[in-house]
Amino acid sequence: MMQNQTETWTNTAEALQLLARQRKVWPALQAGCEALSKVKVKLIRIDGLTVKVQYNPARSVSSCAKTDAQFLRERPCFLCPAHLPPQQEGLPMGQNYLLLCNPYPIFPEHFTIASRTHTPQHIYPCFADLLKTARHLSGLSIFYNGPQSGASAPDHLHFQAVTGLYMPIDEEAELHKTAIWLEKEEGAIYLLGGYLRNGFILESETEQGACSLFFHLYKTLRAHVEGDTEPRMNIFCRYSETKGWVVIIIPRKAHRPRQFYATGSEQILVSPGAADMGGVFVTTREEDFQKITPTLLQDIYAQLAFGNELLSVVSDH
Ligand SMILES: [Zn+2]
Numbered sequence: 001m002m003q004n005q006t007e008t009w010t011n012t013a014e015a016l017q018l019l020a021r022q023r024k025v026w027p028a029l030q031a032g033c034e035a036l037s038k039v040k041v042k043l044i045r046i047d048g049l050t051v052k053v054q055y056n057p058a059r060s061v062s063s064c065a066k067t068d069a070q071f072l073r074e075r076p077c078f079l080c081p082a083h084l085p086p087q088q089e090g091l092p093m094g095q096n097y098l099l100l101c102n103p104y105p106i107f108p109e110h111f112t113i114a115s116r117t118h119t120p121q122h123i124y125p126c127f128a129d130l131l132k133t134a135r136h137l138s139g140l141s142i143f144y145n146g147p148q149s150g151a152s153a154p155d156h157l158h159f160q161a162v163t164g165l166y167m168p169i170d171e172e173a174e175l176h177k178t179a180i181w182l183e184k185e186e187g188a189i190y191l192l193g194g195y196l197r198n199g200f201i202l203e204s205e206t207e208q209g210a211c212s213l214f215f216h217l218y219k220t221l222r223a224h225v226e227g228d229t230e231p232r233m234n235i236f237c238r239y240s241e242t243k244g245w246v247v248i249i250i251p252r253k254a255h256r257p258r259q260f261y262a263t264g265s266e267q268i269l270v271s272p273g274a275a276d277m278g279g280v281f282v283t284t285r286e287e288d289f290q291k292i293t294p295t296l297l298q299d300i301y302a303q304l305a306f307g308n309e310l311l312s313v314v315s316d317h
Contacts, residue, residue, distance in 0.1 A: 055289035220314045
C-alpha cells in the first residue's frame with residue numbers, strides 16, 4: 001500500500017532560526033549580514049511614494065551578472081545543491097524546493113527558495129508553489145523575478161523571501177488600488193495606478209482562486225518580447241490569515257535602463273529586479289548612489305515598467 005507522504009514546509013520561525021544558526025558557522029554569510037548593516041541608504045520621495053536607495057557594493061556580483069545563455073551553460077550554477085558551499089544548510093519547502101540564506105543580502109532577512117533541480121525560471125507551472133511558500137512564510141514578503149526581469153539565475157527556478165514591510169510597495173500598493181480589472185467569485189484583480197511602475201493586485205482567499213485569477217491575467221499579458229519564455233514581470237506575494245493572498249504583478253518593459261549601457265558619466269550600473277521595483281533601489285557603486293535623484297528614478301522606472309499606459313499591456317478579457 002502506498003504510504004501517504006506528508007510534505008515538510010519550513011515556517012517563518014524556523015527560517016529565522018536557520019539564519020541565526022548559519023551566521024555562526026558560515027563566515028561569508030556573517031560578512032554579508034554585517035556589510036548590509038553598514039550600507040548607506042537615502043530616502044527619495046516622489047509624489048508621496050518612497051524609494052529607499054541603497055549603496056550596497058557587495059551586490060555587484062548580482063547587478064553586473066551576465067545572463068546570456070552561453071555564460072549560464074558554462075558557469076557552475078550557484079543554486080544547484082551540488083555547488084552550494086559546504087557550510088550552507090537548506091531547509092525543505094515542500095518536496096521540490098530548499099530554503100537557503102542569501103549571503104549577499106539586500107534585506108535583514110533574505111532567503112532564496114530554490115528548486116532542488118536545475119530547471120528554468122518559469123512562473124506558470126509553479127505559481128501554486130509561490131502561494132504555498134507565502135502561506136508557510138507568513139509575515140515575510142515573497143517575490144519572483146522573471147527570467148528577463150532581474151533574475152541573476154534565470155536558468156534555475158527560485159523565489160526569494162525577505163523581511164515583511166521593508167519594501168515600500170508592501171504598504172503603498174493598497175493605497176494605490178485604483179479600479180477593479182477582473183472580479184470573480186474566487187477573488188479579484190485590481191489595477192495598481194499612479195505608482196511610477198503600475199501593475200495589478202490580485203486578492204483571493206483560496207489557493208485555487210488565486211491560481212485561476214493569475215492564469216487569466218497571464219494569458220492576456222502582452223509584455224511578451226520575441227525570444228522570451230514568458231511575459232516580463234516581477235511578482236510580490238504576501239499571505240495573512242485575515243486577507244488570504246495578496247499578489248502584486250508588475251509587468252516589465254525592459255530589464256535594464258539605457259543608462260546601464262551608456263558610457264562615461266551617463267552610465268549607471270543597475271539591474272533592477274523585484275526589490276528595486278518594490279522600492280528598494282540597489283546601487284553598487286558610490287558614484288551611482290550619489291547620482292540618483294527623483295527625476296532620474298522617474299526616468300528609470302518609466303523605461304522599465306508601465307505608467308498610465310498600463311492597460312496597453314493586456315488584451316481584452
Ligand atoms: Zn542550478
